[in-house]
Amino acid sequence: MNGVEEDVLGELRTTFRSGRTRSVAWRKAQLQAILKLLDENEEEIFEALKQDLGKHPVESYRDEVGVVRKSATNALRCVEKWMAPQKAPIPLVLFPARGAVVSEPLGVVLLFVSWNFPISLTLDPAIGAISAGNTIVLKPSELAPKCSSVLANTIPRYLDPEAIKVVEGGQDVSEQLLQLKWDKIFFTGSPRVGRLIMSAAAKHLTPVTLELGGKCPTILDTLSSSYDLQVAVKRIAGGKWGPCNGQACIGIDYVLVETQFAPVLIELLEKIIKTFYGENLKTLGNLARIVNKHHFDRVHNLLKDPKVAASVVYGGSVDEENMVIEPTILLNPPLDADIMTEEIFGPLLPIITLNNIEESIQFINSRPKPLAIYAFTKNDSLKEKILQETSSGSLTFNDAMIQFICDTLPFGGVGQSGYGRYHGKFSFDTFSHEKAVLHRSLLIELESRYPPWNNFKLEFVRLAYDYDYLGLILLLLGLRGIFRTNRRQ
Template sequence: MEAVAEVGGSYAELSQTFRSRRTRSVAWRKAQLQAILKLLHDHEVQIFDALHQDLRKHPVESFRDEIGVVLKSANYSLSCVEKWMAPKKVPIPLLFFPSKGEVFPEPFGLVLIFSSWNFPISLSLEPLIGAISAGNTVILKPSDLAPACSSFLAKTIPLYLDSNAVKVIEGGMDIAEKLLQQKWDKIFFTGSPQVGRIVMSAAAKHLTPVTLELGGKCPTILDSLPNPSDIKVAAKRIAGGKWGPCNGQACIGIDYVLVEDRIASALIESLKKNINRFYGENVNNLENLSRIVNKQHFDRLRNLLDDPSVAASIVHGGSLDEKNLMIEPTILLNPPLDAEIMTEEIFGPLLPIITLNNIQESIEFLNSRPKPLAIYAFTKDETFKKQILTETSSGSVIFNDVMVQFVCDTLPFGGVGQSGFGRYHGKYSFDTFSHEKAVLQRSFFPELEPRYPPWNDFKMQFIRLAYRFDYFGLLLLLSGLKRTFA
């Protein structure tokens, strides 16, 4: 009952705050963004500690993937929010002369944000930045699978941000269900497709717009690169991208690699060298790697490897440390395509490498599977690049690197199909949490008589021409005025 009262009371307070209209001012929005920057500055060490408790993240990884991401985003929004919230003039057809048109951004109102456990700071504060930049009131529900970070956000955010407009509510599925029973103006969810369906179903009862940031099996395509040093760079970036951010527990993480059979061995050897260099060789003493989030996820990953046909495909790694929830970076060569490791999102440190006779086959391979959140492709072939862009569908395409799109504020981030829908980051976050209201202002003169009955052939022809040739329609209007005043 206490949790129910907290949800209801917080919802009522947010409603009252939004109706007061104070969140619409540029001063309020900038003050909240500055507060986020101060929060990060004042509590950097505490954030490092919380991330280490939840996921054993190294401070450098924590700053790169969590604090730095939010600092950059908040500063960018702070410098642009006044421009974003200003009405935008739009061209109006001559037939409407004299008139003017604008697009007026306004906040949705009451926003609910569900964040994820794998990047519990950045995936909480990044959408929050967009929501408050757009002038909304917000309830943030952090993931209970990252309890230290959830507790930190719940205790710290009220000390810095407007506590009548931004609230953090902790809890598990029971609290999430209570939150979803309320009528929100916008819901933003980051997590699994399974839970995303529950969120969308609840939102449908109130016709609430939803942004779903999900995941999917993000492939990497490695073309035959003519320069051996290019393959080494590609392998280095693949190793850093696969195991570096949260040990493969990332929605945009590399799920598997497609490569021609003739260069697979060179790729594997290069990956092994980078694994040993970056992370170490002993599962009991791995460095710079996050742990698996909990026992349930650890067992899920272990079950993927327990399949004998999958285990037989391991060419590197495969060791597990159940006590510390660590799994060694593992490479598999051509596991069965119908095995669970190739049909479900891995979300862990296991990397299947699938060989093809010709890299062109990768297009058909991707198109036979659900649309991924991202496609990574290492190639210098401009024709092949164009083919990937035009013949596949994904949330994003990144050539010759991995995962860096997430920190680019000028590009939209989001999925398509089963990998989610909606987009955010930078201006796209502001747009996601705003309604673009169309405003058309007209004069009382002149009056276009052919728009009114009684109908006749002249009015039919006039309307036909006006829709077909707007400028000609204006000339007819002016001609009619001349006759009227002659």
């Protein structure tokens, strides 16, 4: 075991036990510090994102800096309300009594960060952990080294260095961290690594939140208005290639459409791709690049299957030197090929045709539950069927990706796409223990709670459980006199 990691954990546990992270003043100070960090280091963050992933500043602000600013601002406004004990109704038969749910911090939490959104996926969950009053270890991804370095250099200067620490390193460091006992582990990444995280956490019975991925489908119904259709296809293109060039867990993985509508969809997508990104592989703009050679080869290999290559109807060119794969459209690739059984996490978009759009429900249900489903339709009956007959982490109608920035909606997966949720108050809850607190008076005592048992006490207990109000009324009408009579008998 690496002594550095143990020392870090020990210091954080000492800080937590001191109680200072529980105060509203400390929590607000850290949230304000995050906003200051973003303001004073925006250009450095933009440059790091450009070097690691080739992101344009607009994309960097939209998907990274802006997400964190919004989250921190919302938490600053709401944290006192979130911290306040929530009154809970108590059965009247227990009168006089009062109850509350008190949110308390879990302790020392470990956050594993994915490489595709290295700033927002570090600081956004950290905002929840801070708001809940925890101490934190942040483990950035080594696959985004410039962003990891920026976080390691700036966070100690702005946030409480005795309560929030950044630990850099590769797989060996992650494995060492997982051997330690944490009060919570939060992980964003692949299902494969998620299983390893959960297995390691089980040794210490550590609770986990796993934000994983999967193949997020899009259902495109027939839209009669040409304007509606153009908007829908533009949003599909944005949801596929816009977020980190397809390297996003909630990005569109494939599209389901009726057979007769596929040519129109492909034609519109081609036009939009050329408008958004250009059509020359060497001069493609506004596209993030594949993060590294390993992932470039993985995505490229999906295209090397001859049957898959034969289904390409647009794109397919690669620039290995610059690790760029152009936006690529495939029509009906084999359903048993890797491209349709594994999460693509890249700029390849399969289009699967169906005889009837309602068949999309069965198609989706025959596969693992996705992190998100997107459905473009104006048909209320189809909407209801999708809502009632499918299961996914989230469901968005007539747009893509936007659910991620809604602090009032929980973000998380189901089944293979993840476990747990965060964003807004849901982040606060994820990093809190909701403790039940009950205050009872010594004024009134119900003898029916205690032996010796008799039929009267059985009937009273039935009454108390089944008719709570009536039980209290009987109590107030002089139950003590009934007890005296019963005892004389």
